[in-house]
Amino acid sequence: MSKWLNLRSGLGLALVAAVLIALPFVAGMGGQAWVRILNFAILYAFLALGLNIVVGFAGLLDLGYIAFYAVGAYTWALLASPHFGIHLPFWAILPIGAVLACVAGATLGAPTLKLRGDYLAIVTLGFGEIVRIFMNNLNAPINITNGAQGITMIDPVVVGQFKFSATSTIFGMTVTGPQKYYFLLVLLALFVILVNFRLQHSRIGRAWQAIREDEIAAKAIGINTRNVKLLAFAMGASFGGIAGGIFAAMQGFVSPESFSLIESIMILAMVVLGGMGHIPGVILGAVLLTVLPEALRYAVVPAQKALFGEVLADPESLRMLIFGLALILVMRFRPAGLWPSPERRRELAEKAR
Amino acid sequence: MNALPVLLEAQGVAKHFGGVKALRDVSLTIRKGEIYGLIGPNGAGKTTFFNCMTGLYVPDGGGFLFDGLPLKADAPHQAAERGIARTFQNIRLFGNMSALENVMVGRHVRTHAGVFGAVLRDRRTRDEEAAIARRAEELLHYVGIEDRADDLAKNLSYGDQRRLEIARALATEPKLLCLDEPAAGMNGTETEELRVLIEGIRKDGTTILLIEHDVKLVMGLCDRVAVLDYGALIIEDVPAVVQHDPRVIEAYIGVAA
Structure with missing residues (x-):
């Protein structure tokens, strides 16, 4: 029985691995734009899993998560671009970005730990905006962030002689820049999935869940709720920082525009829509919310032409309209998320009764 | 006396x-x-x-x-x-965690594994985790609800919830x-x-x-x-x-x- 199960899960794993490896090449046939969309889907899954530690595990509503992504992105931009003339290697910048984001997370966490629910959400929202406005205005008197123009010509990820931005031939196969980043992102995503899984079933993970369930009881049995919550903030933030660094390297350009409130909300939506606290659900949420708007972008114009013979509505606004409608429908009919954890589904089912 | x-x-x-x-x-x-x-x-x-x-x-x-x-x-x-451990007049359990997990949380204050231990899952963390689970099972047995170990705390009967709260408090030694x-x-x-x-x-x-x-x-x-x-x-x-x-x-x- 167990041998059979092992065989089955082994085959399943092999299949998933095969799909993951083939995916960028299949997408590449439709153009490199699709590979880039794929890359963003994974990057957002990474971000959503980072936020899942804060929101899903510890139950702290964070509306300013994008700030840590911004910290990571600007760290990479400043330490690997002609802006200051510094060009550090990736293995130095990523940890620096993670640590700086972690410090930013603790800075946000420390004064807000006594707040809960809506109050915490408002403070984190403010924090996210503060970081963005800082990036926008730190160009005078000393030019640090180059203000609204952003920073350009950022170094790509380079390992030895291997440049992630250029097309090269590996084992007789042509691999483009985005396809290389894809594999880097998959590796990072596997890492964050592992961290999430292991944290969830650990002493710290249980403490987070206990705080989410009943903070007073958690205190009374000896959990230092302040430290444990700070830990959640700091951990979530450091993943945001890593994602930000990769984002800067991949794009070659950062500006404050990329770190607006809507981005924070989108990442939170991925966590909630997928299934808060449930790792596969969060990944599904991130992939859907990244791919769906892009797919609609390509579908809206041809669909209108086929139906009415002409383009009646502006594709951009129509696309967001459909997207918003889809969000409402999902939350109305699957309030626990598209793929919730079994416990959470039961929880909500009981509340509805 | x-x-x-x-x-x-x-x-x-x-x-x-x-x-x-x-x-x-x-x-x-x-x-x-x-x-x-x-x-x-x-x-x-x-x-x-x-x-x-x-x-x-x-x-x-x-x-x-x-x-x-x-x-x-x-x-x-x-x-x-x-x-000092306590129970509450209006029972305060972690309702969506299993009975066993409730008691395991009670071991928090007497154990040490941190984030790195959790992620690396080294020998010491695994041993500690096993000891936590073992002690929690013992305590459930001690208060007489070992057969409800995997049930969510909120689904336990009133009397069993009282017992579970005592087991959780005892877990803090x-x-x-x-x-x-x-x-x-x-x-x-x-x-x-x-x-x-x-x-x-x-x-x-x-x-x-x-x-x-x-x-x-x-x-x-x-x-x-x-x-x-x-x-x-x-x-x-x-x-x-x-x-x-x-x-x-x-x-x-x-x-x-």
């Missing part, structure tokens, strides 16, 4: 909420190995006293000595670390276990089973502070009893004396017209 060393000493503890004086200069001593009862009519300040002692409230006056050292106010997790009305809402059989459980816990070396309305249970179980009325301590003595004290009878039944 008086030869036993003191475990907890309350020194003139006072607490008020606005104009209401919930506790007025309450001083009492609990000795090691005792079952100590704290009774009084509704609103007499029993739970407020508990909350001050376990750090959920900051007293406005006085303080506590525990095991010879002062207890820090406003630091519930430190009280638990020092060895307390020197002093404080039970806030554990028999509330229980029938005769359940109360009797609870009495056996509490006596067993004492026999195994844990001092017990019991807040209870069930006077029969308190008088039959406790070594000494303190009575609170309108936030003030009116007597602290053995049950036989307390039972016949006119002030106690007055507090409970009122003065004859």
